[in-house]
Amino acid sequence: MEHYNMNLTLKIWRQKNVNAKGGFETYKVTDISSEMSFLEMIDVLNEDLINEGKDPIAFDHDCREGICGSCSMYINGKPHGPWKATTVCQLHMRAFKDGETIVVEPWRANSFPVVKDLVVDRSAFDRIIQAGGYISVNTGNAVDGNSIPVDKDKADKSFAAAACIACGACVAACKNSSAMLFVSAKISHLALLPQGHPERKSRAINMVAQMDKEGFGSCTNIGACEATCPKEIQITNIARLNAEYLSASLSSDKD
Amino acid sequence: MTWKQMFTSSIGQKFVMAITGIFLITFLVVHVGLNACIWANDNGEMFNTGANFMASMLVIRIMEVVLFAGIIIHTIQGLVLTAANNSKRKVGYAVEYGNRGSKWYSRSMGLLGTLLLLFLIMHIYHFWVPSRLGGIANIKPLQEIDYSNGLGKQYHNLYLEMIQVFQNPLIVILYVLGCISLAYHLMHGFESAFRTIGLHNNRYLKMLRHLGRGFAIIVSAAFAMMPISIYLGWVK
Known part of the structure; x- marks a missing residue:
């Protein structure tokens, strides 16, 4: 060159x-x-x-x-x-x-x-992660990595979602300032793996609640986020987030 | 998680838009199918008979109320969401993001929806009001027509009303513009609604994208051809 x-x-x-x-x-x-x-x-x-x-x-x-x-x-x-x-x-x-x-x-x-100047405060993303972007593990020795079988296709999809670096470009590009590509990447990453299942429902409900509380907009499926994402996170993850959230909230016990 | 928490959340509100949107899409199928009977070229007999059948059926009378509720909920929820989303970036960019990765109509659902609402008000005034409220107060009732060979069964001549309304070229143009707004609204809305209710299998999303675009173009074109063909005298 x-x-x-x-x-x-x-x-x-x-x-x-x-x-x-x-x-x-x-x-x-x-x-x-x-x-x-x-x-x-x-x-x-x-x-x-x-x-x-x-x-x-x-x-x-x-x-x-x-x-x-x-x-x-x-x-x-x-x-x-x-x-x-x-x-x-x-x-x-x-x-x-x-x-x-x-x-x-x-x-x-x-x-x-x-x-200051070009620096923005992205701690809203940290608080969304704190609301549910984790899994529970037992303390003690690390378990054998292969002890829980994982379907290859799901592992690949989970890995692709886990590539999200939480830079906030999706919010910056979205006309609604929606953080749903970020949240959906984090939710998909864990929901697709067996390790993420214990908190699957509470995770979807709590992370979306925190996302709304932080003042991000809602997704209108226009695709600007996917086009700008440096890690090429797919907008299909947002549809999966919708499914996770709706099934969690519709099957909730509270009246 | 209470119902209130669910339906006031960002995804819950989108869910309301999607469910009412899909319901309105199913209504369009019925509406376009029945209206296409004007092309039977039988001086409106098939169309008027069909319309009368619908008007006299209890299920359809109940669905009419559900339909109005659907339109009102879709409109109000849409306005609330658009206003909320527009307020999330108080300081804008000097250089706009533009159309990279998104279509103009995808970003203009609020505008297209507003145009459709204005169209709907005109449309309801032209046909629903005289058909359902004709004779009440000063509203001119529709003419009656007898297709029963003298058995005395009278039908509203909604067909004649269509012929008369669409003699005005301005109204024909407004209806065609309404249909264009509908086409673009559905180009985005059809697929987006299914994404919002959580459909994330790529094979179905691909199928729905093509189905949605086909539906948007075919249904809107069929609707647009109705005033055009009447105005040009193709319907007899």
């Missing part, structure tokens, strides 16, 4: 804190290598800002290898930028051309308040 350098204009959302009114700032970056990742390009810009005595741009990042789900930039109208099935850290600058203007915004949803 041809290596080239480029000059870019960046319009980046700057916001001091959760209560401050933010706005776009325009920055020029020069001699950006096409081999850099998008985050490395921001690192270069931040070096310049620090040298000028200015406040660097705050953004979330951790593993920089596409598995932690920290990076969360809405680039040119798309969560995680223009590439399919890619996180921002794996997005490389060869996705852009010399002279381009790139607009970078934080995730937008009431349930994801902006903490």
